[in-house]
Amino acid sequence: MCPATEAVLMEGELSSLPDAPVSGPDQAIRRLRAGDREAFADLMGLTEARVLALAWRILGDRHLAEDAAQETYLRAFRSLDHFRLGEPFEAWLIRIAVNVCRDLGRKRGQQPVALASLDGLEAGATAPGAEEAVLLDQRRALVRQALATLPQGERVALVLRDLEGLTSEEAARILGLRPATVRSQVASARAKVQAHCARRLAAPKGGRP
Amino acid sequence: MTHPHVLDQLPLWVEGDLTAPELEAVERHLAACPACREAADQLRQSQAWLREALASPFGAEDRARLRASVMARLAAPPPAPRRFLVPSALLAAAAVLVVAVLTWNRPQGKPAPLPTAGTGPEFTSRATAGATDIPAPAPPLPPRVRLARAAHAQAQLQVRQRPDGTALPRREPARLEFQTADPTIRIIWLAQATPLPDPNPTLEETP
Numbered sequence: 001m002c003p004a005t006e007a008v009l010m011e012g013e014l015s016s017l018p019d020a021p022v023s024g025p026d027q028a029i030r031r032l033r034a035g036d037r038e039a040f041a042d043l044m045g046l047t048e049a050r051v052l053a054l055a056w057r058i059l060g061d062r063h064l065a066e067d068a069a070q071e072t073y074l075r076a077f078r079s080l081d082h083f084r085l086g087e088p089f090e091a092w093l094i095r096i097a098v099n100v101c102r103d104l105g106r107k108r109g110q111q112p113v114a115l116a117s118l119d120g121l122e123a124g125a126t127a128p129g130a131e132e133a134v135l136l137d138q139r140r141a142l143v144r145q146a147l148a149t150l151p152q153g154e155r156v157a158l159v160l161r162d163l164e165g166l167t168s169e170e171a172a173r174i175l176g177l178r179p180a181t182v183r184s185q186v187a188s189a190r191a192k193v194q195a196h197c198a199r200r201l202a203a204p205k206g207g208r209p
Numbered sequence: 210m211t212h213p214h215v216l217d218q219l220p221l222w223v224e225g226d227l228t229a230p231e232l233e234a235v236e237r238h239l240a241a242c243p244a245c246r247e248a249a250d251q252l253r254q255s256q257a258w259l260r261e262a263l264a265s266p267f268g269a270e271d272r273a274r275l276r277a278s279v280m281a282r283l284a285a286p287p288p289a290p291r292r293f294l295v296p297s298a299l300l301a302a303a304a305v306l307v308v309a310v311l312t313w314n315r316p317q318g319k320p321a322p323l324p325t326a327g328t329g330p331e332f333t334s335r336a337t338a339g340a341t342d343i344p345a346p347a348p349p350l351p352p353r354v355r356l357a358r359a360a361h362a363q364a365q366l367q368v369r370q371r372p373d374g375t376a377l378p379r380r381e382p383a384r385l386e387f388q389t390a391d392p393t394i395r396i397i398w399l400a401q402a403t404p405l406p407d408p409n410p411t412l413e414e415t416p
Contacts, residue, residue, distance in 0.1 A: 037283065037284075038280075040279075040280070040283065041276055041280055044275070044276045044279060045272075045276065048272045048275055048276060049265065049267065049272060052265065052267040052271065052272065052275065053265035053267065056265065056266065056267070057263050062266065066271070066274075066275060069275055070275060070278055070279055070282070073275075073279045074279065074282060074283070077279075077283060136261075139258055139261070139262065140258075140261065140262040141262075142258075142262075143255070143258045143259055143261075143262035143263070144262050144263070147259070147262075147263070158259075159263075161224070162224060162256065162259060162260070163259070163260065163263055168226060183221060183226050186220075186221075186224075186226070187220035187221050187226070188220070190220040190223060190224070190252065190255070190256065191219075191220045191252075193255050193259060194220075194251055194252050194255035194256075197255050197258065198251060198255075
């Protein structure tokens with residue numbers, strides 16, 4: 001992409017970000033501004049699944065992710081007067097969530113946890129005798145381990161680009177970076193994840209990934 | 210055929226982040242290079258595993274709990290404002306200001322000579338020592354007339370309030386002078402146990 005195009009994209013708004021139907025958040029915000037506080041619950045209902053998943057993918061910890069989601073909505077509520085109707089609400093919310101996750105990540109330390117707290121989620125998949133489920137469990141652990149070793153910047157870029165489905169330009173606007181930087185971070189992260197998996201899978205048989 | 214060049218581009222190729230010309234070149238290379246094709250397949254596979262491993266673990270219960278928690282926080286009264294909380298930056302700025310004010314008038318050129326052992330903090334009494342005892346490095350200062358008159362005025366008030374009206378012995382106050390390292394700053398302390406004498410007896414002591 002030529003630099004001029006990048007500059008235009010950097011200056012633009014997040015208008016092309018995938019979003020829930022525009023009428024949903026906007027209607028809820030209008031009700032909220034009219035004094036109907038319960039409208040915020042409706043607003044959350046439209047977005048909370050994505051915010052929780054985003055926070056968990058960035059932070060790598062279920063409880064931290066729930067804290068981050070809660071803080072995201074509290075900040076959003078306090079800043080809702082500054083939101084302009086007609087703009088993609090979910091993109092605005094993702095930006096807040098990313099900032100909250102960064103703050104929490106800084107407080108906790110730079111490295112994300114190794115997703116160990118998510119092991120319990122695979123309890124159903126690791127039923128005795130289900131060999132396929134065991135392999136699936138191992139594969140998930142392997143990938144999460146790989147993700148946990150990434151620098152925070154690469155991890156966030158990878159989550160936004162490959163897991164949240166944003167384009168490099170959209171992710172760049174949220175992160176305050178140039179699209180070329182995001183592409184570089186994402187490419188590095190993808191290569192590291194693949195190399196980590198390849199190394200572990202190439203290990204002698206009998207060893208756990 | 211340069212494998213490293215294509216291998217470097219595969220992480221961008223795998224999710225469609227290459228420009229059209231770059232994409233065309235990589236595709237052409239992959240069609241002719243089994244090694245790079247295998248690397249591309251591995252990248253595609255690890256990307257699929259990534260999405261599989263990071264599928265959201267949160268269910269409807271988690272979302273409902275989050276919503277209830279946030280709405281409860283919003284319904285709670287806001288915390289009382291924290292008063293007398295001075296940001297650390299403000300404190301630091303105040304400290305810098307104080308230091309700047311204290312050091313503003315200090316001479317920037319040659320430092321003032323420090324008092325020697327014989328001329329350190331001086332105690333002189335006007336009854337026993339004269340002004341010549343002042344250390345040589347310190348330049349003479351104009352007399353602190355205003356300070357002395359303030360002290361005398363206080364003494365006059367005390368004289369007028371004495372019931373017997375007896376004459377007080379005239380004694381000069383003890384004078385303690387400290388010459389600081391800065392020649393423009395001298396600390397003078399006047400001390401006297403009895404009321405200070407009247408400097409103008411013709412006006413103040415006349416009944």
